[in-house]
């Protein structure tokens with residue numbers, strides 16, 4: 344399903360800063376993900392996690408810094424172009440086309456994101472729906488789905504665009520632990536196919552089952568980046584994040 348991915352290709356932000364008025368939300372952040380990596384991002388509310396994802400996806404422009412994909416500068420490239428170049432994104436609050444079926448929603452991603460048509464598009468969507476546990480709901484209207492299936496559909500819509508790097512914003516939010524673990528299984532499969540995953544999630548004990556690297560942000564900066572267990576036992580992380588019951 345995924346495109347062939349040279350292992351060294353990466354999405355990289357260097358020196359990223361973002362302000363809203365006087366509020367500095369990101370302050371000189373360096374971040375990189377390589378295809379096939381799974382990186383978790385945690386941190387307290389307001390740390391700048393979603394803003395970092397917005398910059399990487401292109402829905403916000405940084406005030407300073409550069410973003411490259413495969414060493415090409417995409418800092419000012421639109422989200423639609425980034426999507427066609429292999430950066431997929433699943434939003435915190437799923438907003439499917441409510442009146443369309445599950446299959447039709449995924450076909451939109453396959454058509455506009457991956458550029459697939461006809462039988463190729465249908466075959467690709469069937470694989471995506473199977474991967475995301477939605478194949479039996481293919482003909483259900485999106486607005487009839489419960490939260491778990493809406494979250495899965497959000498992931499499927501992003502996956503249908505044929506990403507090499509997938510940005511996931513709290514796709515486990517609001518789910519039970521068992522439901523969120525279900526998403527872990529799916530994310531692991533994607534990683535095995537060589538897709539790079541960046542996953543923001545507050546359910547840390549679930550997130551660490553899916554990622555091999557954990558980044559902790561606080562107040563617009565990355566305060567730890569590395570092996571998940573080492574990051575979680577870092578005194579600075581415990582003080583800034585884990586000490587404040589999430």
Ligand SMILES: Nc1ncnc2c1ncn2[C@@H]1O[C@H](COP(=O)(O)OP(=O)(O)OP(=O)(O)O)[C@@H](O)[C@H]1O
Nearest residue numbers: 363366368386387388389390391392393394395560
């Ligand atoms: N468009 C905006 N205009 C003004 N302030 C904003 C805007 N977007 C985000 N912010 C502020 O930037 C800060 C960082 O927000 P961001 O959503 O990136 O944090 P986060 O780490 O993802 O938080 P959470 O875990 O609560 O989702 C917050 O103080 C937020 O209120």
